[in-house]
Amino acid sequence: MISSDICIIGAGPVGLFAVFETGLLKMRCHVVDVLPQVGGQLTEIYPGKPIYDIPGYPKITGEELVGQLMTQIAPFKPSFTLGERVEQVSRQRDETFLLTTSAGTVISARVVVIAGGLGCFEPRKPVIPDLNLYEGNGVAYSVRDPEVFRGHKVVIAGGGDSALDWTLVLAGIADKVTLVHRGNTFRGAPDTASRVQELANAGKLDLIIRAHTTHLTGKGKLNGVGVSLHGGDSLIIPADDFIPLFGLTPRLGPIAEWGLNMDKDAINVNTIDYSTSEERIYAIGDINHYPGKLKLILCGFHEAALMARSAFRFVYPDQRINFKYTTVYGINAF
Amino acid sequence: MGSMRSERKIEFKAYDTDGDWRTVEITPDASLSLLDVLQSNGFDIPGVCGGLALCGTCLVKVICGYEKLPPPDDEEAAMLEMLPDTNPKDRLSCQLPLSSIMNGMVFRLQNYE
Ligand SMILES: Cc1cc2nc3c(=O)[nH]c(=O)nc-3n(C[C@H](O)[C@H](O)[C@H](O)COP(=O)(O)OP(=O)(O)OC[C@H]3O[C@@H](n4cnc5c(N)ncnc54)[C@H](O)[C@@H]3O)c2cc1C
Ligand code: FES
Numbered sequence: 001m002i003s004s005d006i007c008i009i010g011a012g013p014v015g016l017f018a019v020f021e022t023g024l025l026k027m028r029c030h031v032v033d034v035l036p037q038v039g040g041q042l043t044e045i046y047p048g049k050p051i052y053d054i055p056g057y058p059k060i061t062g063e064e065l066v067g068q069l070m071t072q073i074a075p076f077k078p079s080f081t082l083g084e085r086v087e088q089v090s091r092q093r094d095e096t097f098l099l100t101t102s103a104g105t106v107i108s109a110r111v112v113v114i115a116g117g118l119g120c121f122e123p124r125k126p127v128i129p130d131l132n133l134y135e136g137n138g139v140a141y142s143v144r145d146p147e148v149f150r151g152h153k154v155v156i157a158g159g160g161d162s163a164l165d166w167t168l169v170l171a172g173i174a175d176k177v178t179l180v181h182r183g184n185t186f187r188g189a190p191d192t193a194s195r196v197q198e199l200a201n202a203g204k205l206d207l208i209i210r211a212h213t214t215h216l217t218g219k220g221k222l223n224g225v226g227v228s229l230h231g232g233d234s235l236i237i238p239a240d241d242f243i244p245l246f247g248l249t250p251r252l253g254p255i256a257e258w259g260l261n262m263d264k265d266a267i268n269v270n271t272i273d274y275s276t277s278e279e280r281i282y283a284i285g286d287i288n289h290y291p292g293k294l295k296l297i298l299c300g301f302h303e304a305a306l307m308a309r310s311a312f313r314f315v316y317p318d319q320r321i322n323f324k325y326t327t328v329y330g331i332n333a334f
Numbered sequence: 335m336g337s338m339r340s341e342r343k344i345e346f347k348a349y350d351t352d353g354d355w356r357t358v359e360i361t362p363d364a365s366l367s368l369l370d371v372l373q374s375n376g377f378d379i380p381g382v383c384g385g386l387a388l389c390g391t392c393l394v395k396v397i398c399g400y401e402k403l404p405p406p407d408d409e410e411a412a413m414l415e416m417l418p419d420t421n422p423k424d425r426l427s428c429q430l431p432l433s434s435i436m437n438g439m440v441f442r443l444q445n446y447e
Contacts, residue, residue: 045388118382124390126418160416182420187412246418249391250382 002079004030005315007099007109009086009255012040014285014300015115016069021308022113023076024326027315028334030107031078032099034085034120035248039066041286044121044248055298065297075333081105083144085120087254095280095314111280111311114267115300116287118250126157126244129215138222139242149174155225155237156180157213158245161188164196166245171205178206178237180213180227206237216242255287263289273310274303280314282307344437348394350377351443362434368394368427368441379443385428390417392428399439403430 006022008015011033019029037043042051042062050059057065084101089112091097099107123141125131131139143149143166154174156167159181165188167179179196186193200207210230217224217236224236252265261268261277266289269276274284284307285300293299312321344362349355358375369381369392383389387409396403400423406414410429414420424444430436 045383046386049386124416124418157418158416183415187408187415244418247416249389 002030002081002105002107004028004079004107004109006030006111006113006311007032007097007107008078008113008115009033009099010040010115010117010285010287011035011038011080011082012115012117012285013042013065013069013297014117014304015040015113016066016073017301018113018115018284018304018307019073019076019078020069021304022311023073023078023334024329024331025308025312025321026332027111027308027311029076029078030081030109032081032084032086032101032105032107034083034102034122034253036083038070038080038082039063040117041250042066051297053296053298075331077334081107085253089258089281091278091280097280111282111314113307113311114255114276114281114283114287115285115304116253116255116283118252118286119255119265120251120253121248122251122253123244124246124249126213126246128213131216133220134216134218134222134242137220138218138240139216139244141244143170143243146170146173149241151175152240153238154178154241154243155213155239156243156245158247159183159186159188160245160247161192162247163245164188164192166243167196167205168192168199171199176206178208178239180208180211180225180237182210182212182230184209208237213242213244266293272306274307275310280311282311342434344434346436346439346441348372348377348440349397349442351445360432362432362436364431364433366432368430368432368436370428371432372427372441372443377443379427381428383428387413387426387429390414390426392426393417393420393424393444394427395421395442395444396423396425397440397442399436400425402435402439 005027006029008029008031011031047063084103086099088100097109097112146169150173152174153176155178157180171177199205211227214228215226225239225242226236228234267283269283269288271290274282276283284303286295343359345359347357372379380391382391390413410426
């Protein structure tokens with residue numbers, strides 16, 4: 001079990017900066033995100049886009065800002081669980097919380113900070129009958145260990161970078177790879193697209209363009225993927241695995257089930273300290289709601305600072321905070 | 335005066351994902367997108383990336399008048415291709431400036447799946 005003063009749900013910019021603000025007050029953080037990388041919307045949706053309203057940076061890209069935040073919080077040695085979704089938050093008798101992730105990781109913390117943004121980034125799923133019945137039985141939305149597909153017949157659907165990248169990787173491992181793409185051109189990285197085309201010309205993979213997947217066959221375990229060609233024909237491709245790769249989109253996810261006072265998809269907070277309706281649980285950044293809320297990075301940063309001062313009394317009940325500027329006190333690394 | 339203003343107004347119709355519909359009457363303004371107008375008229379449409387053609391959550395199906403719209407540019411086409419279940423008459427509402435060609439058009443919000 002992982003144990004920490006604070007567990008932060010969400011490694012977006014606001015969750016990351018919360019590590020800094022709580023670190024200044026000697027509180028240690030563990031951060032969990034369902035994405036395999038930190039940065040939330042900045043790395044997942046707009047890594048290369050410039051942001052113009054971060055104080056002190058006339059212009060900075062999403063990716064650069066996340067890099068700077070990681071440098072800024074490094075002295076406070078946060079620990080991370082990435083690629084796992086927090087499913088449950090349960091309050092214990094001793095007033096600590098146990099958080100359980102989708103992979104069964106358990107984290108114990110005195111304070112929970114929900115910095116869940118627009119929710120969990122989850123795969124976009126095509127509308128195919130019974131798709132969910134095959135999840136884990138031949139249908140996967142990401143590739144964690146390519147070796148799992150060794151000797152398999154794999155059908156990949158999608159036309160973006162990740163579909164092209166995994167087609168290339170799996171072409172060297174699987175028995176057969178078929179890429180099904182709706183368009184007739186690829187808009188992903190041109191190099192990758194032309195390598196996929198070359199391998200297709202050489203017969204090392206099957207490329208089916210102007211087509212879409214319609215249904216799955218098999219009894220419990222996948223054995224084929226139905227494809228409809230836009231010319232009018234249809235066929236069934238024998239398959240052990242079907243990997244639809246259409247990118248990720250945020251969805252609220254488990255946060256809705258934690259008994260918090262919510263306003264549609266956002267958590268209502270008290271603006272004194274961004275606490276929720278549950279003591280010791282805070283919500284900061286895009287996930288919270290209060291009169292006048294603006295979904296901006298700088299607003300989330302401000303919320304993190306106020307949250308940290310309030311959370312201090314739960315982590316150090318016998319101590320009082322002396323407010324000191326960082327210019328005076330410096331950064332006291334852990 | 336008042337009547338001159340109203341002459342320039344356009345009217346289009348939009349269905350939400352439950353199938354309920356409303357007509358929207360508005361003066362064309364190219365600085366607004368169809369997404370902006372749908373949102374300000376109370377339609378529940380996310381538009382997560384705020385109009386950068388990066389999220390696909392502003393997808394609408396153009397039920398009537400599709401052929402009047404200029405074709406999608408590269409960025410919009412790339413995003414449309416990324417989405418798993420778009421059909422040929424789907425557009426990103428954030429990429430459609432509010433213009434007089436929308437008069438009489440009909441849109442349907444697509445499920446944000
Ligand atoms: C295209 C675009 C442009 C933008 N431009 C600007 C701008 O110029 N200026 C500005 O200030 N803001 C801008 N924003 C908004 C800004 O990105 C958000 O305000 C900011 O990302 C919010 O940060 P956050 O940390 O609250 O949430 P997010 O960045 O959304 O991060 C939340 C993280 O929590 C994770 N998560 C949620 N639930 C769980 C769970 N149960 N278990 C595990 N992980 C979970 C999610 O996977 C996600 O990674 C822009 C947004 C977009 C999409
Ligand atoms: S609002 Fe994101 S693509 Fe239109």
